[in-house]
Amino acid sequence: MSGKVAVIVFPGTNCEHDVMRALDLVGLNGELVWHGQGNLDGFDAIVIPGGFAHGDYLRPGAIARFSNVMAAIVSRASNGTPTLGICNGFQVLTEAGLLPGALQKNSGLKFICETEKLEVVAGSAITSPEIAFSQVIELPINHFEGNYTISHDGYEELVENNQVVLRYVDNPNGSIGSIAGISNLTGNVVGMMPHPERATDLLLGSTDGLLIFESLKLRIS
Amino acid sequence: MGCCRLMVANARHGSMNRSISKLKYEAVVEVLLKEGVSDPEGVAILDAVVSLGYGSVSKVASGKFFRLMLHAEDEHSAADVVTEIAERLLSNPVLEDFRVRDLVSTNS
Numbered sequence: 586m587s588g589k590v591a592v593i594v595f596p597g598t599n600c601e602h603d604v605m606r607a608l609d610l611v612g613l614n615g616e617l618v619w620h621g622q623g624n625l626d627g628f629d630a631i632v633i634p635g636g637f638a639h640g641d642y643l644r645p646g647a648i649a650r651f652s653n654v655m656a657a658i659v660s661r662a663s664n665g666t667p668t669l670g671i672c673n674g675f676q677v678l679t680e681a682g683l684l685p686g687a688l689q690k691n692s693g694l695k696f697i698c699e700t701e702k703l704e705v706v707a708g709s710a711i712t713s714p715e716i717a718f719s720q721v722i723e724l725p726i727n728h729f730e731g732n733y734t735i736s737h738d739g740y741e742e743l744v745e746n747n748q749v750v751l752r753y754v755d756n757p758n759g760s761i762g763s764i765a766g767i768s769n770l771t772g773n774v775v776g777m778m779p780h781p782e783r784a785t786d787l788l789l790g791s792t793d794g795l796l797i798f799e800s801l802k803l804r805i806s
Numbered sequence: 807m808g809c810c811r812l813m814v815a816n817a818r819h820g821s822m823n824r825s826i827s828k829l830k831y832e833a834v835v836e837v838l839l840k841e842g843v844s845d846p847e848g849v850a851i852l853d854a855v856v857s858l859g860y861g862s863v864s865k866v867a868s869g870k871f872f873r874l875m876l877h878a879e880d881e882h883s884a885a886d887v888v889t890e891i892a893e894r895l896l897s898n899p900v901l902e903d904f905r906v907r908d909l910v911s912t913n914s
Contacts, residue, residue, distance in 0.1 A: 643870075644898055680898070687900035689839075694846040732844055734900060759844060 588613045588805060591628040593658070593674075595620040595638035595649050600671065603782040604634045610785055611798045613805075620652035629805040630667040630711075631658055633674030635727070635780060645673055645688065645730050646680035655681055667711040667804045668774045669797075672728055675766070675776030684767055684776045685743070686735030688728075692759025696729040700790060702754035703765055703779060710750045710768040712775045715800040721754060722793035724779035726765075731778040733760035733767070743767060750775055773804075831876055831884040833909040835892045837902050838869040872896055875912070885909055 590608055592615045594601050601617055608615035615632070618625070625631065639648035649655065655677075662668040662683050670678040678684045691697055700723050705716045716722065735743065740761050743749050751766035758778075766777030781794030839845050847868040855863045874891070878884035888906050897904040 643896070644901075647895065647898070679900075687898050689901050690844045690846050692844050694850060734843070736900075 588630075588802065589628050590615045590630045590632055590801075590805075591618045591625050592616065593618050593620060593631065593633045593654055595636070595652060595677075597638050597640050598634055598636035598673070600634040600636055600780065600782060603780075604632050604671070607782040607785045607794060607798050608632070611795060611802050613798065613802050618654065620649070620654045623653040623657055625654070625657040625661050625666075628661070628666070630801060631661060631669070632801075633658070633668075633670040633677050634782070635672030635674060638673055638677060641673075644676075644680070646676035646678075649677045650680045659683060662769075662774045665771065665773050667801055669712060669801060670774075670776040671780060671782065672726075672731075672778055675778055676730065678774065678776045683774050684769055685739055686733060686767070688730045688778070689732045689734045690730050691728070691732050691757075697731070697757050698725070698727045699757060700725045700784075701757055701765070701779060703751045704754055706749045706752055707747045707768060707772070709747055710772045710775050711804045712750060712766070712768075712777070712781075712797045712800050714803045715796045722796060723784065723791045724781055724794055724797075725783045725790075726757065726779050727783075728758070728778055731760070732758045733764040733778070735761060746770055747772075751777055751779065829878060829880065829884075830912045831878050831881065831909060832912050833874050833876070833884065833888045834907050835872045835874065835888060835896050836869060836905045836907060837872070837892070837897045838867055838904075839901060840903055843901050870896070881909060881911065 590613050592601050594617050605615040676688050679687050705720050708718050748768050750768050752763040753765050756763040768775045781797035784791040784794030848866045852866040892904040
């Protein structure tokens with residue numbers, strides 16, 4: 586495996602270069618892929634970075650779902666390719682139906698930009714193998730629509746099937762069950778609101794984000 | 807002239823769904839957050855409304871409003887198409903409810 590990672594760029598994506606740098610730091614080869622591309626053959630993993638895909642028009646992720654690249658993402662993700670959506674990328678994955686639930690506006694009135702403590706919950710997800718179960722890591726969040734929402738039954742299913750990947754220690758946005766990140770049933774698709782790519786250098790306050798990308802690397806090599 | 811333009815538009819629409827559509831309709835889709843879903847915009851507007859002195863107002867719900875113009879065979883199929891679009895794109899069923907209203911024929 587070459588460790589080649591498709592970093593998807595929609596009009597309005599703005600974290601792609603941070604993700605490219607983080608991938609480079611753990612020895613993965615990121616390649617920027619414009620959303621009009623309909624083919625992801627040859628890539629070992631997919632990352633959908635944060636930002637405001639298509640201006641967040643209608644709802645975050647609602648228009649991105651119809652970009653050419655989404656059909657390829659759905660097909661690869663459904664066949665087991667590790668796929669990570671960060672922040673807006675998480676919103677895109679829920680709108681595309683690859684992950685259950687939705688992200689509603691934060692329960693306070695505010696956009697939140699803070700470093701949060703997170704408990705690692707599911708050891709089977711692509712983002713977890715390098716991190717000890719129930720270890721607490723610190724990653725920044727930066728969002729207005731990060732309040733994870735799902736029906737009560739849906740939440741019970743997530744817990745039962747070990748699909749909760751990260752929980753906030755101090756729930757900042759009202760998410761049900763303090764959820765910060767979830768996976769699909771098979772663990773290869775993960776969405777998380779925190780930004781691991783922004784915690785990859787001590788100058789930025791934390792290197793815990795590297796654990797996420799190193800875990801991803803373990804899954805594809 | 808207007809008639810020809812209408813036919814071109816109908817042909818284009820017809821190739822999509824194999825029907826020969828003849829009439830023009832307009833409809834409004836209203837999308838509101840479900841009860842219990844966080845609505846900071848509504849809360850902020852309520853604060854402003856109360857600040858203006860309207861203390862009798864106890865809730866403001868913010869939402870979205872879309873006006874669609876379309877060609878359809880009849881009112882029933884126009885309503886079906888608009889409802890389908892509202893379900894598939896304009897609303898997210900986890901967070902929002904929608905209502906199709908003011909469906910009118912705009913043929914003069």
